[in-house]
Amino acid sequence: MKGCNTKNYCTLRIYLVTAFLGVCFVIVIARLYYLQTLKQENFIELANYQHIAKTKIHPKRGEIRDRSGKALAVNVEVESVFADPRYVEDPHLCAYHLTRILGVEEKDTFEKLTRKKSFVWIKRKIDLDVAEQIKALNLSGIGFRKEVKRVYPNGRLLSHVLGFTGIDGEGLEGMEMSMDGVLSGETGWRIVSKDARRREVWHCMPLEKPAVNGHNIELTIDSMIQYIAESELEAAYNERKPIWAGIIVMRPKTGEILAMATRPTYDPNNFQYSETDERRNRVITDIFEPGSIFKPLSCAAALNEGVVRFDDVFYCERGAYRVARHTLHDSHPYEYLSFPEIIAVSSNIGTAKISMNLGGEKLYRYLSDFGLGQVSDIPLLGEAKGIFHHIDRWSKLSIVCVPMGQEVSVSALQMLKGFSALANNGLLMKPYLIKRIIDEHGNVVQSFEPEPIKQVVTPKTAKMINEALKMAVRKGGTGIHADIPEYTVAGKTGTAQKAENGRYSHTKFVGSFVGYVPADDPELSIIVVMDQPKGQYYGGVVSAPVFREVARKVLKYLEILPEPERIPLTQINNKMGG
Amino acid sequence: MKTILGIILSAVLCFVALSLVMVYSTSAIVAQDRFGCENFFLKKQLTWLGMGFLSFLLFSYCPYRILKPLAKVLLCISGVLLVLPMTGYFGHTAGGATRWLVMGPVRFQPSEFAKLAIIIYAADVLSRKQDEIKDFFKSLLFPSLLIGCMLLLILEQPDFGTTVLMGIIVMLLYFIAGIKVSYCLLFIFNGLVAGIVAIKMFPYRMKRIAAFLDPFADPKGSGFQIIQSFIALGSGGLFGVGLGQGKQKLFYLPEAHTDFIFAIIGEELGFVGTSVVCSMFLVLFLCGMLVAIKCRDPFGKLLATGITLMLGVQSVINMCVVTGLLPTKGIALPFLSFGGSNLMTNFIAIGILMNIGMRGNEKVVSNIIKHRDANQSGRNTPVRSLARV
Numbered sequence: 001m002k003g004c005n006t007k008n009y010c011t012l013r014i015y016l017v018t019a020f021l022g023v024c025f026v027i028v029i030a031r032l033y034y035l036q037t038l039k040q041e042n043f044i045e046l047a048n049y050q051h052i053a054k055t056k057i058h059p060k061r062g063e064i065r066d067r068s069g070k071a072l073a074v075n076v077e078v079e080s081v082f083a084d085p086r087y088v089e090d091p092h093l094c095a096y097h098l099t100r101i102l103g104v105e106e107k108d109t110f111e112k113l114t115r116k117k118s119f120v121w122i123k124r125k126i127d128l129d130v131a132e133q134i135k136a137l138n139l140s141g142i143g144f145r146k147e148v149k150r151v152y153p154n155g156r157l158l159s160h161v162l163g164f165t166g167i168d169g170e171g172l173e174g175m176e177m178s179m180d181g182v183l184s185g186e187t188g189w190r191i192v193s194k195d196a197r198r199r200e201v202w203h204c205m206p207l208e209k210p211a212v213n214g215h216n217i218e219l220t221i222d223s224m225i226q227y228i229a230e231s232e233l234e235a236a237y238n239e240r241k242p243i244w245a246g247i248i249v250m251r252p253k254t255g256e257i258l259a260m261a262t263r264p265t266y267d268p269n270n271f272q273y274s275e276t277d278e279r280r281n282r283v284i285t286d287i288f289e290p291g292s293i294f295k296p297l298s299c300a301a302a303l304n305e306g307v308v309r310f311d312d313v314f315y316c317e318r319g320a321y322r323v324a325r326h327t328l329h330d331s332h333p334y335e336y337l338s339f340p341e342i343i344a345v346s347s348n349i350g351t352a353k354i355s356m357n358l359g360g361e362k363l364y365r366y367l368s369d370f371g372l373g374q375v376s377d378i379p380l381l382g383e384a385k386g387i388f389h390h391i392d393r394w395s396k397l398s399i400v401c402v403p404m405g406q407e408v409s410v411s412a413l414q415m416l417k418g419f420s421a422l423a424n425n426g427l428l429m430k431p432y433l434i435k436r437i438i439d440e441h442g443n444v445v446q447s448f449e450p451e452p453i454k455q456v457v458t459p460k461t462a463k464m465i466n467e468a469l470k471m472a473v474r475k476g477g478t479g480i481h482a483d484i485p486e487y488t489v490a491g492k493t494g495t496a497q498k499a500e501n502g503r504y505s506h507t508k509f510v511g512s513f514v515g516y517v518p519a520d521d522p523e524l525s526i527i528v529v530m531d532q533p534k535g536q537y538y539g540g541v542v543s544a545p546v547f548r549e550v551a552r553k554v555l556k557y558l559e560i561l562p563e564p565e566r567i568p569l570t571q572i573n574n575k576m577g578g
Numbered sequence: 579m580k581t582i583l584g585i586i587l588s589a590v591l592c593f594v595a596l597s598l599v600m601v602y603s604t605s606a607i608v609a610q611d612r613f614g615c616e617n618f619f620l621k622k623q624l625t626w627l628g629m630g631f632l633s634f635l636l637f638s639y640c641p642y643r644i645l646k647p648l649a650k651v652l653l654c655i656s657g658v659l660l661v662l663p664m665t666g667y668f669g670h671t672a673g674g675a676t677r678w679l680v681m682g683p684v685r686f687q688p689s690e691f692a693k694l695a696i697i698i699y700a701a702d703v704l705s706r707k708q709d710e711i712k713d714f715f716k717s718l719l720f721p722s723l724l725i726g727c728m729l730l731l732i733l734e735q736p737d738f739g740t741t742v743l744m745g746i747i748v749m750l751l752y753f754i755a756g757i758k759v760s761y762c763l764l765f766i767f768n769g770l771v772a773g774i775v776a777i778k779m780f781p782y783r784m785k786r787i788a789a790f791l792d793p794f795a796d797p798k799g800s801g802f803q804i805i806q807s808f809i810a811l812g813s814g815g816l817f818g819v820g821l822g823q824g825k826q827k828l829f830y831l832p833e834a835h836t837d838f839i840f841a842i843i844g845e846e847l848g849f850v851g852t853s854v855v856c857s858m859f860l861v862l863f864l865c866g867m868l869v870a871i872k873c874r875d876p877f878g879k880l881l882a883t884g885i886t887l888m889l890g891v892q893s894v895i896n897m898c899v900v901t902g903l904l905p906t907k908g909i910a911l912p913f914l915s916f917g918g919s920n921l922m923t924n925f926i927a928i929g930i931l932m933n934i935g936m937r938g939n940e941k942v943v944s945n946i947i948k949h950r951d952a953n954q955s956g957r958n959t960p961v962r963s964l965a966r967v
C-alpha cells in the first residue's frame with residue numbers, strides 16, 4: 001500500500017533530519033569546548049583588558065599657611081565639564097549652550113563635540129553654580145567631574161613666595177614648585193572593574209593602594225607683617241616707579257623671614273594673565289651691586305681684626321683720594337672722621353683707608369663668612385649666588401671698591417642675611433622660610449629651628465658697629481628718614497651706581513636701605529631695595545621711609561614696648577659738614 | 579510515551595527556572611539603568627510566563643486535531659497581524675525593525691505567532707495531500723505560494739532570522755512528508771538565491787556576514803557583538819565566573835538578556851553550564867522527534883515534527899550564532915531568552931506537542947484512518963478514549 005510505504009519512507013527521513021540536527025548540537029558542544037576551555041586564556045586576557053582598569057586616587061594637596069596657621073594656599077572643590085562625543089546628540093545646540101554659559105569658543109567646542117573620541121575636556125575648574133546651570137539643561141554626552149582647584153585666598157599677598165600650580169595641581173612656581181614633593185603627597189591607585197560605559201563597578205575585593213595626602217606647610221611668614229610690608233612697598237613703588245622694588249623682613253636673632261615682597265607682582269589665582277617678569281621673586285633671584293649698605297660689613301671686619309679701633313680718626317682727603325690711578329670721591333668733602341662717623345656719613349675714602357689697613361686676604365675671608373657668593377639655601381628655587389670674585393681675581397682697585405659695595409653683587413636676601421649677623425651680636429643665622437611641616441592630622445612631620453652658621457665677628461665688634469649704625473640714622477646721618485621717634489634704629493643707606501656697558505652710570509642707581517630695630521635688642525631687620533627709581537634716587541630718600549613705616553607698624557603689631565629715653569645726640573654731629 | 583512527555587516537561591521547567599535566574603542576572607543592571615527598576619524585565623518575563631503556562635495548559639488539554647480545520651483561519655489571522663504594524667497604526671519600532679504590534683499594554687511580535695500558524699498550515703496541507711505529494715505542482719504549488727507570501731511578510735517586518743528559520747522548517751517538513759529529493763534540491767537552491775538577494779538588498783546584513791567571517795577585522799563595529807560574545811564564553815572557562823558575577827552584561831554585550839543570553843550563561847556557568855543547556859535542548863529535540871515518530875496520525879506526526887524542529891532549529895541557530903558558527907541574526911533561544919511573544923509561542927508549541935503525545939494514537943473516525951493499520955494503533959490506545967473524541 002502506498003500510504004504504508006510513504007510512512008516508512010517518512011520515518012526514515014525523520015531519522016535523517018533528527019540525526020542531522022543532532023550532529024549540529026554536537027558541533028555546538030564541540031565549539032563551546034573549543035571556545036571555553038582551549039581558547040579560554042585568550043579571551044580571559046581580552047576580558048581583563050576591557051573590564052579591569054587601574055584608576056589613580058589623587059591625594060589632597062597640602063595647604064600653605066602662615067606662622068599662625070592662617071591659610072595662604074587652599075584647595076577648593078570645583079567641577080570640570082567634559083564631553084563624550086559618542087553620546088552627544090546635537091553638537092550644534094550643545095556647543096551653543098556651552099558657549100553661552102561657559103564663555104568658550106563656539107567653533108572649538110563644536111569641533112571637540114564632533115571628535116571621534118570618547119572623552120574630551122570642555123572646560124576645567126568651573127564654579128559649582130555654573131556647573132548647575134549646565135546640569136539643568138540635561139545635555140546628553142556632557143558629563144562632570146569633581147576636581148580640586150588651588151586657591152590663594154589673599155590674592156596677590158605673598159604671591160612670589162607661594163607661587164602657583166598648574167591645571168593638574170602640579171607646582172609651577174615658588175613654594176608650590178620647590179616643595180611640590182611635600183605638598184603633593186603620593187598618588188594612590190585602585191584596580192577596579194568597569195562597565196562598558198567606563199563607570200566603576202562595585203568589586204568585592206578591589207586592590208588598592210590609598211593615596212597619601214600632602215603635608216601642610218607652615219611658613220615663618222606672618223601674614224599681617226607681610227601685608228604691612230606689601231602695602232608700604234606698593235605705595236613707594238607707585239610713587240618712585242623703579243624697575244622693581246623689594247622688601248624682606250627678618251628676625252635677626254633667629255633668621256626667620258617674616259615678610260618677603262617684590263613689586264611688580266601678580267595674582268597667583270590668575271597667573272596666566274601675568275608676565276614672567278612679574279612672577280619673578282626678585283629679592284632672591286635678582287642681584288645688584290649693594291653700594292654703601294655693604295660698608296658696615298667691611299668695617300666690622302677691620303674692627304674685629306683690631307687693625308682699627310672704634311675711636312680712630314681718619315683723614316678723608318677733602319673728598320678726593322687718588323688710589324691705583326683712580327680718584328675716589330665722597331659725596332661731600334670731609335677732613336677728619338672717626339670710625340663711626342665714616343659709617344654714619346658713608347665716606348668712601350674713609351672706608352677705603354680702613355680696608356687698606358685690613359688687607360685683601362682678610363677682607364675676603366670675612367666677607368665670605370658673611371655669606372657672600374653663597375646661596376642661603378632657603379626653600380625657593382632660583383636663588384642667586386651673587387657675584388663675589390675670588391681674591392686671586394681681585395685687581396689693585398678691588399681693595400677699595402669691594403668694601404664699599406662695588407665689584408660685588410648680592411641678592412637682597414644675601415645682603416640682609418649678612419647684615420643681620422651684625423644685629424645678632426656677630427652670629428650669622430641661616431635665613432629660613434618654613435616653620436614646620438605638619439601632616440593632615442596635625443602631627444608635626446618636621447620642625448625647623450634657628451640655625452646659627454658662624455660667629456663672624458665678636459659681640460664686642462657688633463656692639464661697636466651697632467653704635468655707628470645708630471648714628472647713621474640720626475640727624476646728620478644719611479639715613480635720617482629711617483628714624484622712628486619711639487625706637488632706636490640702626491641702619492645704613494646705600495645708593496649704588498648701576499654698571500652700564502662696563503662703566504658706572506651717573507643716572508641709574510639702586511637706592512637701598514638696610515637696618516634693624518630696636519637697635520639694642522633687635523626684633524626686626526629689614527632691607528628695602530629700589531632698582532632705578534625715577535626722580536629721587538638716594539637710598540636715604542626712596543628706601544629709608546619704607547623701612548621706617550614698616551618698622552613702626554610692625555613693632556606696634558608685635559607689641560614691642562617703645563624705648564623710654566632715646567640716647568642724646570653726641571657732639572660728633574656738629575663736626576659733620578653738608 | 580509518558581516517560582518521553584515527562585522528560586519534555588521537566589526539560590521545559592528546567593529551562594524556565596534557569597531562564598528566570600539568567601534573565602534577572604543579565605538584565606538587572608540594564609533595567610536599573612534604563613528604567614530605574616532592576617526587576618523590570620524579570621517582572622515582564624514572569625507575566626508572560628504566567629500567560630504562557632495558561633496557554634500551555636489550554637493547548638495540552640484541548641485536542642490538537644481541532645487545529646486542523648482551523649489551520650487556514652489561523653494563517654489568515656497571523657497574515658493580518660503581520661500586515662498591521664506596516665500600516666503604522668499599531669506598530670512599534672525597536673532596533674530599526676517594526677516587529678512589534680502594540681495593543682494597549684500588550685506588545686507582541688506577530689511573526690512569532692505566524693511561525694506556529696505556518697507550521698500548523700503546512701502540517702495540515704501535507705497530511706491532506708499525502709497521496710499526491712510526489713506531484714508537487716499539482717498538490718503543493720498553491721500552499722507553497724501561500725507560505726511564501728507569509729515568509730515575505732515576515733521578511734518585511736523585517737525579521738530575517740525568523741524568515742530563514744521558517745524557510746528551513748517548512749522545507750524539512752516537505753522533505754519529511756515525502757516530496758521528491760530533486761524538488762528539495764530545487765528548494766534549497768531557490769532559498770539560497772532568495773537569501774543572497776535579501777542579503778544584498780540590505781547592507782547591514784552584508785556587514786553581519788563580513789563580521790561572521792572575520793569578526794576581528796572590525797572589532798569596534800560589526801564584529802563587536804560576536805567578539806563580546808566570545809569574551810563572555812571564553813572568560814567563563816570550564817566552571818564559569820559564578821552566577822551573577824559576569825561582567826559582559828554590563829553594557830559590553832548587546833542583547834545580553836535576549837538573543838545572547840547563552841553567552842552570559844557561558845560566562846557565569848562555564849562550559850559545564852553551556853554543555854548541559856545544549857544537551858538539554860538536544861534531549862528536548864530528540865524527545866519531540868520521538869513523539870512525532872510514535873504518532874500515527876499524519877497531521878499529528880507532521881505537526882509534532884514541525885514544532886520540534888522549530889524549537890530544535892531555533893536553539894541550534896541561536897547557539898551557533900553565539901558561538902560564531904553562523905552570522906548574527908535576531909533569533910532568540912527558546913525558553914531562555916527574554917521575550918514575551920517568543921515564550922508564549924514556545925509554550926503553546928510545547929502544549930500542542932504534549933497533546934499530540936497523549937492523543938496522537940487515538941482512533942478517530944475520519945477518512946485518514948482508512949490508511950492506517952488498525953491493529954497497531956489499537957495496541958497503544960485504550961478503547962475508552964474513543965468516547966472522548
